[in-house]
Amino acid sequence: MRVHFHGAAGEVTGSLHEVEAAGGRLLLDCGMIQGSPEAERRNSEPFPFEPAAIDALVISHAHIDHIGRVPLLVKRGFAGPIYAQQATADLMPIMLLDAASISEGDAERFNRHRRAGEPEHQPLYTRDDVHAAMARVQPLPYDTRTTIQPGVEIAFREAGHILGSASVEIWADGRKLVFSGDLGPKGTPILRDPANIDRADLVLMESTYGDRLHRDRAETIRELGDILDAAWKEGGNVLIPAFAVGRSQELLYWFARHWDEWGLSRWRIFLDSPMAAKVVGVYDRHAELFDEDARRVWQDKPNPFRLPNLHFTQARDESMAINRIERGAIVIAGSGMANAGRILHHFRHRLDRRQTHVVFVGYQAEGTLGRRLVDGAKWVRIHGFDVRVSAQRHTVGGLSAHTDQRGLMAWYGAIAGGDGVAHPPLALVHGEDKAREALAGEIGEHFAVQATLARPGMTLEV
Structure with missing residues (x-):
């Protein structure tokens, strides 16, 4: 061989x-x-x-x-x-x-x-x-x-x-x-x-x-909760580039698990990815592959994929409408490395605002926009426009x-x-x-x- x-x-x-x-x-x-x-x-x-x-x-x-x-x-x-x-x-x-x-x-x-x-x-x-x-x-x-x-x-x-x-x-x-x-x-x-x-x-x-070595997962989850709390107090939105398979579903899991603790009922949560919405359907069909903790969360908490304030945005117009929301929106959108997809539209509208919080929850490869942002870029080019980066950036490595x-x-x-x-x-x-x-x-x-x-x-x- x-x-x-x-x-x-x-x-x-x-x-x-x-x-x-x-x-x-x-x-x-x-x-x-x-x-x-x-x-x-x-x-x-x-x-x-x-x-x-x-x-x-x-x-x-x-x-x-x-x-x-x-x-x-x-x-x-x-x-x-x-x-x-x-x-x-x-x-x-x-x-x-x-x-x-x-x-x-x-x-x-x-x-x-x-x-x-x-x-x-x-x-x-x-x-x-x-x-x-x-x-x-x-x-x-x-x-x-x-x-x-x-x-x-x-x-x-x-x-x-x-x-x-x-x-x-x-x-x-x-x-x-x-x-x-x-x-x-x-x-x-x-x-x-x-x-x-x-x-x-x-x-x-x-x-x-x-x-x-990754950070302790419990410490990472506390950090995620702190980021959401800070963003709420500062009157901003939270933008999360996330892969349609894996990270998007895990984030919804943590939102369900900490629903009351993080005061998530006050937010509007958007899964702005038609692909991620379809992936949720596959997860539903393969619940036999879930671990025991997940099965308990599904029984005892709000269903992570059916949170009462969760919006699945399918059409392009629905996605664009999110950018009119000045505060209180959590937007999970692809792509995970910010090199394509709907997250770019949200970045173009929100990166220049100090009250915007951008949370990176996955690997950012060399040459991607996500990597440039993680490395501290002050300006980035999106859809032919130069955008100043004033948003607060967080790399939450424990969710890898x-x-x-x-x-x-x-x-x-x-x-x-x-x-x-x-x-x-x-x-x-x-x-x-x-x-x-x-x-x-x-x-x-x-x-x-x-x-x-x-x-x-x-x-x-x-």
Whole structure:
């Protein structure tokens, strides 16, 4: 068995790993590259393999940096099955149709204003391409070992990152490969904790927060409550860029749990994301995947997805109307890294006001507007306008959907190696070099394992 690294190898987005096994070839993820405009232009480049030669695609979870190029893969010749956990299979069309709509809209706007002689811009893929890709998806449950091609078996294990997220075990050629996918912290609301895996001959592990420890979750929740209280007293609004899957639902969970304590009945709460509203429906259909704490909250508190002052804004006009509210609005809107979506309209109208509070609850990749704001930018450009940043900014790291250095080491440390070794060989993916190098150093010291920092074009033998 051989692993070829193509994407999310030295960066956080664009997950794409190729596995040669049992005479065939499969892919782990096929994600979109996110960040700067230059980085995102790489999405349209040819794949570093022939798509028609790939026998199967295995998806770890439904975030766009793990699935965003799946329709493009099919469009360019991939004709095999796509395997995903059942909830992931339900989330994929929501995420991908939204991505296609954005790509089609961007192409239409460019072509409407292109200069004479400029070539016509084509979308990365269309909604028809998404439907063609989804026809190839075969849902699988957790904890079921399944033959996906002769001599190759896989199983999905709970990863605790978002609904349906999975670590993937692959058995082939007498060896076992484990791909962590994205791992969530223990105790994440709504979701069950990541499952331990017993053994492996090679582990591919994410390293997004390999260089840091998250704040205590209880302390983080107190901070969130304090931010809301300060914003109310100052007469402002709260803007929260949030991923449609995961962070948006967790925020609503905490609002329900602290409904009385935080005085949330005085606010108007907007989930300004048609996609997030659809995702809520998927959560409702997969309540069997919730942890025990979530089930108790659903029984004893206001339903997080049906709070009495929660508004799901679908139409563009409804979203624009929010900007006429001068105070008392909490707006959760995509995208999570503020590089697209409705949050940009709210930023354009509100960033120049001191009483506005902007709360970042997820990872902000290099090159994104979110990262520039977190790093303290005084001016930003939005929709062609220069906007002064006077708003108060808060980074609430304890709500991350990714586990931290301690959690990564604990998950890896529970895996025994094959052939009598204490721990298996390890390749670090899905992380910037600073994070990977720090994590590799800690793993070397604690487990006497020299972790490989995967690079595009690198191959490892299992």
